[in-house]
Amino acid sequence: MTKLGVNVDHVATLRQARRTYEPDPVTAASLADLGGADIITIHLREDRRHIQDRDLRLMKQVVFSKLNLEMSVAREIVELALAERPEQVTFVPERRQEVTTEGGLDVVSQRKVLAPLVKRFREQGIAVSLFIDPETQQIQAAREVGTEFVELHTGAYANAGTEAQRQDMLEKLCQGAKFSRELGLRVNAGHGLTYKNVGPIVEEINAEELHIGHSIISRAVFVGIKKAVEEMKGLIYKHSVLARAGS
Numbered sequence: 001m002t003k004l005g006v007n008v009d010h011v012a013t014l015r016q017a018r019r020t021y022e023p024d025p026v027t028a029a030s031l032a033d034l035g036g037a038d039i040i041t042i043h044l045r046e047d048r049r050h051i052q053d054r055d056l057r058l059m060k061q062v063v064f065s066k067l068n069l070e071m072s073v074a075r076e077i078v079e080l081a082l083a084e085r086p087e088q089v090t091f092v093p094e095r096r097q098e099v100t101t102e103g104g105l106d107v108v109s110q111r112k113v114l115a116p117l118v119k120r121f122r123e124q125g126i127a128v129s130l131f132i133d134p135e136t137q138q139i140q141a142a143r144e145v146g147t148e149f150v151e152l153h154t155g156a157y158a159n160a161g162t163e164a165q166r167q168d169m170l171e172k173l174c175q176g177a178k179f180s181r182e183l184g185l186r187v188n189a190g191h192g193l194t195y196k197n198v199g200p201i202v203e204e205i206n207a208e209e210l211h212i213g214h215s216i217i218s219r220a221v222f223v224g225i226k227k228a229v230e231e232m233k234g235l236i237y238k239h240s241v242l243a244r245a246g247s
């Protein structure tokens with residue numbers, strides 16, 4: 001069954017709004033674990049706008065599922081990641097002006113930077129994923145730089161303005177997932193997924209991991225993190241069963 005990675009960055013965003021100690025994303029990670037999260041995801045950005053070094057350090061100790069660190073290729077962040085040793089790293093593009101990660105990584109133009117980095121992490125026993133748009137050239141380049149996983153960017157699907165566009169984007173993701181698997185890559189997916197739009201992604205893409213942040217943390221404000229995670233897990237379970245029944 002598709003696993004759920006819960007991104008707790010937004011808890012840190014709330015804390016940083018006051019530069020205080022609460023709410024603590026480490027507590028959020030533990031409660032998400034209790035709610036059945038299979039993975040905890042955090043993004044240690046170069047500008048430290050939400051997650052801080054101490055969060056990474058403590059989560060590495062308290063998360064009992066699996067810790068997935070989203071990161072840029074910046075040297076300082078790479079060294080920190082290698083020192084803290086999360087179970088998995090996901091390379092993402094990072095720009096200071098953006099509100100959230102916008103496009104996928106341009107692996108085609110960054111092959112020379114990514115190949116040695118992927119090798120270094122994998123040699124240390126840390127799984128590597130590359131966050132990319134579901135495009136043939138990017139998938140091929142991802143294979144060439146030696147990554148084990150790709151995370152297909154679901155943002156265009158999530159933000160589609162019409163039902164027809166949404167179906168097109170879903171089809172593009174299906175093709176991308178199929179092509180990735182043909183090349184021997186393992187497929188994750190994420191970005192912009194919600195309780196409303198996750199169903200078709202579970203049923204059609206059959207990703208190993210879905211990484212979801214904003215929607216779960218938004219619901220958690222009203223129902224609590226443990227329950228919000230349980231509800232998303234329930235949806236993923238339901239749609240996994242439906243997919244199996246239909247195939």
Ligand code: PXP
Pocket residue numbers: 007009043070090092100101131151189190191192193211212213214215
């Ligand atoms: N996957 C990646 C690579 C991301 O950068 C993000 C956002 O941090 C997510 C998934 C989660 O996106 P959202 O918060 O829209 O669910």
